[in-house]
Amino acid sequence: MNRKPYNDLKTHLRLKYGEPVHRVPIDAGFSCPHKINGIGGCIYCDPSGSGFSIDSNLSLREQLEQRISLLRKKGIHKFMAYFQANSNTFAPTERLRKIYREAIIDDVVVLDISTRPDLVSDDVLDLLEEFTKEVDVILELGLQSINPNTLKAINRGHTLSHFIDSSLRAKNRGIELVAHVIVNLPWDTEEDVSEAARLISVLRIDGVKIHSLYVAEGTELARHFRAGEVKIGTLEQFLERVVVFLENLNSEVIVHRLVSDPPFEGTLFGNWGMSKIKLLNMIERKMIIEGRSQGCKAL
Template sequence: MSEYLKRRYGAKVHRLVIDAGFTCPNREKGSGCIFCDPTGSGFNALHGLSVREQVLRQKEWAMRKYGATKFIAYFQSFTNTYAPINILREKYSEALVDDSIVQLAVSTRPDCVSEEVLNLLSEFKSKVDVSLELGLQTINSRTLRILNRGHGVAEFVDAVLRTKKHGFEIVVHVIVDLPWDELEDVVDTAKVLSYLNVDGVKIHSLYIVEDSPLGKMFKEGSFQPISFEAFIERTVAFLENLSPNIVIHRLVSDPPRTGTLFARWNLTKNEVVSAIESELKRRNTFQGAKFKPATGGPIKF
């Protein structure tokens, strides 16, 4: 991802994580997704500050630490299209502090992508690139119900098709080691994303936090995480069946620093990535090795 962004923008690019104070419709209905942590996956954000202040502080830090000169304003915490349009416009605009912000990235749910939201995002296309990140996790509808996602596969496909018509990039989040999935579900997920012609994928490993329904289930012993070996097997299979045109943004999760009951089999991120790369080399395989384009090619827009 780092090299891809450097080629695309001609400089070192860093992602600035933003908590805009939004919530999630799934949480308003009850407990929300069973794996979600109390920050809505935004535990690295600078909570309690304005959007502008978060961007400026993180930007200064990234310039010192990484030498970054261009930045992505990434609205991460909870559902970042779930608010009145005037509020969304205000928050998105506040993140564009200067010309060093080259992309507006908005993370949301497939069932919160209205035409009104897409039209709003179109207003920003003349200023920056726009990408939409959609949480899918799996193509298995039964597993989606266990996860209490509050949407199905149909809503995801609908969101992708309508978003593509507006010319935005689409990045999809998937969890390849869900205990209720089988290897074939992971392969099918890769195939569907390929046929939908999405632009990027974030592969997550399942982590379990204390203050979540999944954490309670874990402590009660109602499920067990899959083995590290099975995770490697699924990740390799996912990559082999994924179109080589899709950019891999992530191979493994970054869990919260505190309150985590299980994450990455007690391995570091580098150790997990190294194991994936080693297995790819051992098998002499690669992303797209088993990908077979649909007869008519990817869906056109």
């Protein structure tokens, strides 16, 4: 029984598979069209494309086998192959088929594929639907904000309609969806955050990853941050926005993440200098003390 004030992923996976399931991040060598088309990519995206925790010098299979071998020693026996770095649908379909196939090794029960909402063609969805016959498939889409002005400010290069369209087409195929949202973007209001939760609920998206905005070296955001052109909100504002988001989120949506993991090195700002577990504990404690829970204000 889940005693947390939100529907957490760890509990969901244990109930679904009968035992713990661990996510293993992969850098499969993908790039991102938004980085190479001359627009420069999202202003917060570090050079690794959020794959800074992965040894990209290893092959895909080596990355998986190395991490899985260590996890088996800790008593973990089921795994999610998580295609994390950059845009993991940015390749011809046959190449995608070969790469995804390589990740299906013993005890991998989920293919978890992260990408942009404007890189989800019907051919990609056809391919993902094929793989659902062998393993569970999760498609992760970066929404980040529902505010069109914010999307321009962070140089996302896609619109809200791209997200809605790709979500609807994926859901029509029965593919499990996870949306990414950054709740403390300086250009967003608290109402933008709560409306994002309501949209995710209305679209019947299965899961969310909530992120805390960090400032990594080598990014356009770092330049703006140093110049004083962008200011990150306070810790108290972040905590409140997370809770407001959860209150307006349907209680059945699975919360995959509440706080980001900034890069270990080269971070100008990250999580107010606190550990991820400390922030998680602060969020849970705030919800419990204030009597707030996921879905308590949902439509």
